[in-house]
Amino acid sequence: MTKKRHQELDLTDEQVLEMYKTMLLARKLDERMWLLNRSGKIPFVISCQGQEAAQVGAAFALNRKEDYIAPYYRDMGVVLAFGMTAKELMLSAFAKADDPNSGGRQMPGHFGQKKNRILSGSSPVTTQVPHAVGVALAAKMEKKDFVSFVTLGEGSSNQGDFHEGLNFAGVHKLPVITMVENNKYAISVPYDRQVASNNIADRAQGYGMPGVTVDGNDPLAVYQVIKEARDRATRGEGPSLIEAVCYRLTAHSSDDDDRTYREKGEVEEAKKNDSVITFASYLKENEILTDSVEQRLNDEITKIINEATDFAENAAYAQAEDTLKYVYEEK
Amino acid sequence: MTKKRHQELDLTDEQVLEMYKTMLLARKLDERMWLLNRSGKIPFVISCQGQEAAQVGAAFALNRKEDYIAPYYRDMGVVLAFGMTAKELMLSAFAKADDPNSGGRQMPGHFGQKKNRILSGSSPVTTQVPHAVGVALAAKMEKKDFVSFVTLGEGSSNQGDFHEGLNFAGVHKLPVITMVENNKYAISVPYDRQVASNNIADRAQGYGMPGVTVDGNDPLAVYQVIKEARDRATRGEGPSLIEAVCYRLTAHSSDDDDRTYREKGEVEEAKKNDSVITFASYLKENEILTDSVEQRLNDEITKIINEATDFAENAAYAQAEDTLKYVYEEK
Amino acid sequence: MPVMSYIQAVTTALREEMQRDKKVFILGEDVGKKGGVFRATDGLYETFGEARVLDTPLAESAIAGVGIGAAMYGMRPVAEMQFADFIMPAVNQIISEAAKMRYRSNNDWSVPMTIRAPYGGGVHGALYHSQSVEAIFANQPGLKIVMPSTPYDVKGLLKAAIRDNDPVLFFEHKRAYRLLKGEVPEDDYVLPIGKADVKREGEDITVITYGLCVHFALQAAEKLAEDGINAHILDLRTIYPLDQEAIIEAAKKTGKVLLITEDNKEGSIIGEVAAIIAEHCLFDLDAPINRLAGPDVPSMPYAPTMEKYFMMNPDKVEKAMRDLAEY
Amino acid sequence: MPVMSYIQAVTTALREEMQRDKKVFILGEDVGKKGGVFRATDGLYETFGEARVLDTPLAESAIAGVGIGAAMYGMRPVAEMQFADFIMPAVNQIISEAAKMRYRSNNDWSVPMTIRAPYGGGVHGALYHSQSVEAIFANQPGLKIVMPSTPYDVKGLLKAAIRDNDPVLFFEHKRAYRLLKGEVPEDDYVLPIGKADVKREGEDITVITYGLCVHFALQAAEKLAEDGINAHILDLRTIYPLDQEAIIEAAKKTGKVLLITEDNKEGSIIGEVAAIIAEHCLFDLDAPINRLAGPDVPSMPYAPTMEKYFMMNPDKVEKAMRDLAEY
């Protein structure tokens, strides 16, 4: 009997179902946030929609108990897989005091949680790349086995920090994996007005590391290349650059109207490859996602999201004077 | 009868002799500056030695009446070819008021001369790359035929501005030629601790442009690739990246002592490929540089340099109060 | 006279200057098809085409650096930084290159470039979409920094910036974009860069400020006037180099000075304003030089409680003005 | 007590801290085999090896950014910027990232990193090897900026910076490196960051300054003392955040204040010092707050005539002190 794709990758049925569940939770949470935004309850949303497969596939290939991650603003799938809860994400969406990312100081999507080794992120794009390289340098210096994993958009790969960070990692053969989530747009600017190379992965050669372009709608394919990259890293063979090709299914953010710069048809077309649907099909074909499991999953997720929303909505804001806290270490 | 190498490139005997003369003038001027430095007459020197072939070969392949250049501090060969005189270079070395580069405001090697379309350069490395791209953008917008040409060291190619500039040029297919003069060291740091890719030219792919590695000790080889790059540019086919492999024959600058970080043997070995010698041999083999011509050249150059030195040494400094001039446009 | 919003004044100035001079062009992120994330370049792509309204790759150092190169050639680039907070990657190009070009080349080369950027808070933008970044640049000779407060000033000063033969940073308050409206003449006027402007005459206290805070001060002044306190309000308009003469005159006029900025206090540009006054007219003062500013924390938080605590507003300004008047 | 130069104090502090704590490491351009272009890291590569004295690629944003990442993990990086002038490409990492890390993560993450950089002029370094760059950063809460004036202070403050759990910019005057010598205890002392230091007691005039200018002031003070004028000299040492209390006390002490910086005047950090005084002790003053600074031009030229014109020196300081005393 031929092995199924996930079995080829040594993934159990439970694991792939868990992957699917994480993708679905990310998607549903994201959808809820849009509803909350459109009903005036939260000021801002920035979406993972269309990138869940890449995010979750990658995260599952990492050591989620030891590796460090430097996610970018769309990476809800990554941080969920690394232990951030729906409740915590909702606290962030509502900017409440108990938001573990920033205590309500940063916009949603600015992830950070030390206990889950999620480096704190900012808004200026690509600054996280050298940070992840620095963590990988620490791993090498301290002779630890973990790797660091950093993501960014394809537009952001044009920033100097991408170049400087990857070259540093290449010279010192550091255990860092960079994944560019190429969703074809940087706000309104399409790939070909943004990036001069055919593929983002083409840039790897300039940093002495392998570069792989992978279908970002296929969580198993992403899982595989990230796994390989992680193995290389822990073998001391240095960094890798992965390009996961996806598509941004929503507008750039809740402040953006994408109808001014892209055709509706293009978006419709892309939705045919929506990983949340195609991966579900794969799991159904393989009788992992049966109707009853699906029902249970959906119920569970709805419940999680409802509870998270209620909890976060009713949670307290930070006190006004908390503005003054934590500029420097307080002893 | 088989054509000689320079004839294959449509270069006349006069032209190659002129190239050689420019290389030799650069070398001799540079040597004189070291003497002046060591005798306490000028505070600082930064050398072109070992890179003259790349510089002069490239410059001769450009349109020296129309193209714009953004040279870096070692490019004495380039600016001489573009019309800066020995006298002017000596005025800069002595920091005198009539230095056309900066009126004695900048250190030597910080070239700039509008009448010869030499963009003014600063000390922070690599900032000139986006400037050259901007000039090329202007060429495209204004539908002009010139190209811009920018140089930098291999270490400097790790700066973000290299990446951002080349990607911009690649996306907009701008007529700009970037030449990295890879002299194997960035001050004390050798290539393999500095750059992660095997060749600098490998980086071109990341910017959707051709990348060529060429022997920087061979002025004709450099001439050829720059010529091709220029032709591409004027045909509207966009930018090119050229890597000219040379060797830095002196210490980094007059403030540096290279014995602490590289073997003498390595330098001696590199001197065997000194282009000033090897190109002279080529010209002698082809009876272009006869003994009498050589004698004449040497005499001429000695005279030029002596006159330039005397002139510059006796020239006036700027007035102290000139410090206050030209912060903003003065109307 | 037509009434327009602050951002419409930006767009109008850009359009007029592009019509007037073919060398003027726009470059930045999303400035083309989308017309800018705030829509400051709305419609310009349609009128002037892709070549003159250039969507650049996402790389601020390149935006500034390519602009500098084009300006050296003789173009007049108007670069947009999508948010002032994202000007940081371009600091080297702005400070090391644009600011020093004329000086270092002994007047041979120059950089006639304008860099526009929306700054300021009160828009739920959190730490990185709320900052006042002017202090970073307000000690770099060779640069000029303009921060207009009204649609009228926006049009006149942006046109002046574009025509200026030196680099100008032009910071627009993003909350002012749609909040503020005012009369803007249709004709082709320019206002002088480097000159402060008295926005209200008064005898009792002097308020010196710039940007959105000018409005908070004007609003507060109306309330104070009801109680017979007359505030003199000087709008700096150009915050670097400062208009020393106007500052000294305004300070002397009442002898009681309040300086206001939305920026954090320590190291903000109103420190320099205070220093100028303390240097030149100390003995004309009847009260310590008061400063009203944001708290010394990195930037404005997202949560409404904390954003409000940080952000300047008319109430805070009114209170400070009353306190000073009563001194 | 051993006498050592200012730069030896740097090297000593680095060596001691690296011995004391395995998490401390150095990264920068040419810091390894070469021992730094000024030789500040001389011998450290030999003692601690390549892994802890890391020659980085030529890329300042990466030096800062990689340092930040390593510091977030729990290392204690000491990054060297080869010249303060070349810190500009790293401004985004320093201001957007290092300075805001603790605040934005609500105290979850922190950046215990030190960035050292040689600043200042008078060494024939021309525009880009002479600058004072502190004002660019001296308005960024989350950062601390130390600028020591003596070998003793260098050692104690650099050790404190390395042990500090927040990012510290540590600017060393490059002309002081070999010019200044002084006694430096062999023991493991640290000096408090954030505290100014009275370098000379006096009753007639107060001079507040930092870095190399402290010495110019001390030299001038000796001359003035011969004429019975006694100068009180406060060395800021930490220029951000400023030690307000010490500034106010020093200003009140004599009522006549001279502020000195080697930087250009407008927007330099002494503007903030003046503002603090004008805010808190205006009525204790007997003279306008004087400022002595470089001219408002982009940076120091190369030619000796112009370099001298720009650069601060004991004569200029003495003259300003006398003028103030006579006021």
Ligand SMILES: Cc1ncc(C[n+]2csc(CCOP(=O)(O)OP(=O)(O)O)c2C)c(N)n1
């Ligand atoms: C330095 C910087 N410049 C500009 C921005 C504004 N901005 C936010 S997201 C974005 C586009 C990013 O595109 P991409 O990297 O492709 O990521 P995507 O949003 O498509 O996932 C821009 C321009 C920013 N955040 N940081």
Ligand SMILES: Cc1ncc(C[n+]2csc(CCOP(=O)(O)OP(=O)(O)O)c2C)c(N)n1
């Ligand atoms: C941004 C910046 N950082 C550091 C320096 C100091 N510096 C001057 S030249 C140089 C090495 C340059 O090496 P490379 O690019 O290989 O050029 P080369 O000198 O070898 O020709 C360094 C580090 C600088 N000038 N600018």
Ligand SMILES: [Mg+2]
């Ligand atoms: Mg994208």
Ligand SMILES: [Mg+2]
């Ligand atoms: Mg080199």
